[in-house]
Amino acid sequence: MSDADADTRPNVLLVLTDQERYDASAPEGPPVDTPAIDRLSSEGIRFERAFTPISICSSARASLLTGRFPHGHGMLNNCHEPDALQANLPAELPTFSEELVAAGYDLTYTGKWHAGRDQTPADFGFSYLGGSDKHHDDIDDAFREYREERGVPVGEVDFEEEIYTGDDPRNADEGTFVAAKTPVDVEDTRAYFLAERTIDAIESHADGDRDGPFFHRADFYGPHHPYVVPEPYASLYDPDEIDPPESYAETSDGKPQVHENYLAYRGVTDFDWELWAEALAKYWGFITLIDHQLERILKTLENRGLADDTVVIHASDHGDFAGSHRQFNKGPLMYDDTYRIPLQVRWPGVVESGSVCEAPVHLHDLAATFLEMGGVDVPESFDARSLVPLLEAGGDAVDNTVDGDAVSEAWSDSTFAQYHGDEFGLYSQRMVRTGRYKYVYNGPDIDELYDLEADPAELQNLIDHPEYEAVRREMRERLVDWMKETEDPNRVWVTDVLENAS
Numbered sequence: 098m099s100d101a102d103a104d105t106r107p108n109v110l111l112v113l114t115d116q117e118r119y120d121a122s123a124p125e126g127p128p129v130d131t132p133a134i135d136r137l138s139s140e141g142i143r144f145e146r147a148f149t150p151i152s153i154c155s156s157a158r159a160s161l162l163t164g165r166f167p168h169g170h171g172m173l174n175n176c177h178e179p180d181a182l183q184a185n186l187p188a189e190l191p192t193f194s195e196e197l198v199a200a201g202y203d204l205t206y207t208g209k210w211h212a213g214r215d216q217t218p219a220d221f222g223f224s225y226l227g228g229s230d231k232h233h234d235d236i237d238d239a240f241r242e243y244r245e246e247r248g249v250p251v252g253e254v255d256f257e258e259e260i261y262t263g264d265d266p267r268n269a270d271e272g273t274f275v276a277a278k279t280p281v282d283v284e285d286t287r288a289y290f291l292a293e294r295t296i297d298a299i300e301s302h303a304d305g306d307r308d309g310p311f312f313h314r315a316d317f318y319g320p321h322h323p324y325v326v327p328e329p330y331a332s333l334y335d336p337d338e339i340d341p342p343e344s345y346a347e348t349s350d351g352k353p354q355v356h357e358n359y360l361a362y363r364g365v366t367d368f369d370w371e372l373w374a375e376a377l378a379k380y381w382g383f384i385t386l387i388d389h390q391l392e393r394i395l396k397t398l399e400n401r402g403l404a405d406d407t408v409v410i411h412a413s414d415h416g417d418f419a420g421s422h423r424q425f426n427k428g429p430l431m432y433d434d435t436y437r438i439p440l441q442v443r444w445p446g447v448v449e450s451g452s453v454c455e456a457p458v459h460l461h462d463l464a465a466t467f468l469e470m471g472g473v474d475v476p477e478s479f480d481a482r483s484l485v486p487l488l489e490a491g492g493d494a495v496d497n498t499v500d501g502d503a504v505s506e507a508w509s510d511s512t513f514a515q516y517h518g519d520e521f522g523l524y525s526q527r528m529v530r531t532g533r534y535k536y537v538y539n540g541p542d543i544d545e546l547y548d549l550e551a552d553p554a555e556l557q558n559l560i561d562h563p564e565y566e567a568v569r570r571e572m573r574e575r576l577v578d579w580m581k582e583t584e585d586p587n588r589v590w591v592t593d594v595l596e597n598a599s
Contacts, residue, residue, distance in 0.1 A: 106202075106471055107444065108302070108407040109312045110295075110398070111463070112391055113161075114384075115154065115209055116321040116427070117413035119147070119437040121384050130333070130385045133392040134441060137411055141443030142452035142492055148512040148530065149460045152415040152427045152435040153519055154233070155181075157460060158212040161414070162192045162221065164464030164479030166515065166583050173517035176214045177233050180520060184214035191476040193464040194312075198222035200473045203302070203309045207294040208316035210234045223314065226298060228291045230318055240290050249285050256280075256325065260376050262364030262425065272364040275425070276324040276379040278331035283386070286327060291317055292390035296397045303401035312467065315394070320383035320417065322426065330382035336374035343554035344434070345370065347422040351558040353542035355429050355524060356422075362521055363425040373420035380419045408444045408470060412460060422555075429516050429524040431537045431545070432555050436514055436528070444488055454492025457512040457530070458484060480583050513579035525587065529576040536572035538591065546572065573598065 120126035122134040137143075150160045151167045159172040163186065167173050170190055171183045186192075194204055206223035211233040218225045227239025244251045256277035263271030283289055295315040302311045349357040360366045391411070398404040416435040418424035427435040438460060442448060465481035466488075468474070475483065487493075487508075516526040525540040535555070537545035546560040546569055559565045573595040580588035 106310045108310050108403060109202075109467060109470060110299075110394070110407055110409045111312070111314045111467075112394070112409070112411045113314065113316045114320065114387060114411070114413045114439075115316070115318055116415060116417040117384060117387075117439060118416040118419065118434060119439050121381070122439050122441075127339075127381070128334075129381045131388045133388045133395060134411055134439065136392075136395070137409060137441040137443045138451070140445075140450050141409070141441055141448045142454055142488060144440035144442075144458055144492075145453060145455045146457040146512070146532070147412070147438050147440035147460065148436050148457065148514060149413075149415040149438050150514050151516055152431070152514075153516070154211050154414055155213075156517070157414040158210075159186055160459075160461040161464060162186070162194065162212055163190050164193060164461050164476070164481035165190070166461070166480045166513070166585075167517065168515065168585050168587075169478070169480055169583065172212070174519050176211065178520050181214065182517070185216050186213055191478055192221050193467045194218075194222040196468055196473050196476070197312055197471050200471055201309045202471055203307045203311045205298040205307075205311065205313045206316070207298070207314070208291045209318045210316070218314075226294045228287065228294055228316075228318075230287075239294075240287055243290050244285060247285055249281050254279060254281055258331070258375070258379075260372065262368075264367065266368070266372055273425075274323040276322065276376040278379070279325050279327050281327050283327055283330075286386065288317055288319060288387050288390050291315060292393050295394050299394070299397050299401060299403065303403055310471070312471075317387050317390070319387055320380050322380075322417075324376060324379035324383045326379055326382040326386055330386045331379065332382075333385060334378040334381045336371070336378045339374040339377055341370050341373075342421050344421045344432070344556060345373075345423060346554070346556060348556075351543075351560075352545065353429075353539050355521075355539075355542065356424075359424060359428050359430065359521070363428070365423065365425045368420075368423070368425075370420075373423075377419050380417070405445045408442065410440075410442050410463065412440045412463065413438045414460070428519065428521060429526055431514065431516065431526060431528045431535075433535075433549075436530075442484070442488060448488050449491045452491040454487050455532075456487055456492060456508050457510065457532075458482075458487070459512060511575055511579070513576075513583070515585075527576055527580065527585070527587070527591070529572055529579055531572075531575070534568055534572055536569070536576060538573075538576060538595070540591070 121129045122131040155176040156167045163170045204223045206218040208228040259277040260275040262273045421434040465475045465483040469483040469485045511531045514528040518524045527538040535547045547555045
């Protein structure tokens with residue numbers, strides 16, 4: 098690629114959050130204040146049906162990096178746990194970041210990594226600028242040093258309004274840390290720190306200190322639990338004014354046994370709505386805190402004259418139950434709460450402002466998208482499809498035409514996802530979802546079928562309902578097609594089971 102061509106390629110800013118629900122920034126969602134994300138939607142495009150290929154951190158992040166479904170890259174569960182099936186990505190797998198570096202992009206990275214126990218962003222072409230956390234990454238101590246310089250060392254702060262899982266939700270010795278208020282200033286939070294490091298990277302590019310178009314990835318460690326936020330965010334949402342979601346009526350009747358088991362495993366069997374509302378208020382506050390940091394980043398792009406030349410993407414690795422279905426965190430439950438993700442793209446001069454895309458897409462489609470934006474061929478190993486045609490057509494390419502011209506290949510009308518287990522144990526699942534229906538294959542237990550139009554909360558499992566026999570058959574066929582297309586290693590045995598099932 099010539100220098101002249103390189104000058105026309107856009108900069109790319111990817112802002113990836115950790116465990117952010119789709120509905121938090123959706124127009125029909127709860128009253129969460131997200132002005133920066135809303136701005137990206139109004140000035141760009143918002144995807145209605147974006148889904149993660151798997152709802153667990155390491156696996157989803159590895160898919161984003163490699164453009165492959167988890168069974169294709171092998172990191173099937175969290176890499177930091179002792180039961181990790183694969184601690185690091187195979188060196189021979191192409192990644193979008195290494196391809197961009199080879200094409201002349203300058204790559205920088207701040208924040209959470211969690212896509213390799215021993216590997217770091219530097220192993221995949223990024224210059225790492227700090228902000229990791231020891232539990233997942235142990236890359237550096239940049240944030241700890243930042244806090245020490247500010248006089249509020251990490252680990253030496255007394256939290257308030259703490260919530261823990263277990264029989265005594267106020268007892269730190271009981272279980273997992275869920276939520277709390279921290280007395281530190283906003284400037285002491287890791288969200289603020291990550292925004293500062295991102296702003297530093299943007300400033301460096303604007304000052305000409307770095308060559309080539311830039312790709313910067315800002316990975317916020319949040320709103321993943323523990324939902325720990327300072328004022329004013331800790332009190333921004335009143336728990337007394339938060340109503341339970343429809344899925345809070347969950348009884349687990351007719352569902353796989355693991356759903357009920359997970360309540361006990363996560364230690365939330367006895368959580369009532371009053372406690373969940375308190376935790377959810379902190380979760381929402383965490384989202385707004387991060388959104389305000391995104392606004393600072395967007396203003397920097399504008400102030401330094403880079404906004405028109407930079408594609409800004411906001412997405413999340415997966416969602417969070419946060420009390421929906423009475424569950425905490427995520428796990429082998431393939432509800433939209435954890436599989437449907439936010440996705441907004443602002444691309445000045447290309448994407449029509451205020452566009453909405455209803456085409457079903459996957460998180461790891463971004464890997465192919467980044468490469469097409471950079472004028473780089475997509476490796477054959479990718480299970481991803483570039484979203485650029487959708488971006489250019491305002492989301493209308495799902496109809497297989499753009500401005501009257503036929504698109505080369507029809508866009509799928511479904512998404513495919515999987516789960517392989519976490520610290521609870523291995524549990525093989527596959528899921529296919531269309532606009533109306535969702536089918537979940539559970540190898541060791543009852544399958545699931547939901548009519549999302551009649552039952553958007555996914556409360557009634559219709560897998561054995563006689564009136565849905567044809568739907569069940571069609572959804573199983575769709576799943577078989579996805580497994581064959583992606584060379585899912587379970588496709589031989591599972592295909593035989595599903596094709597012979599009633």
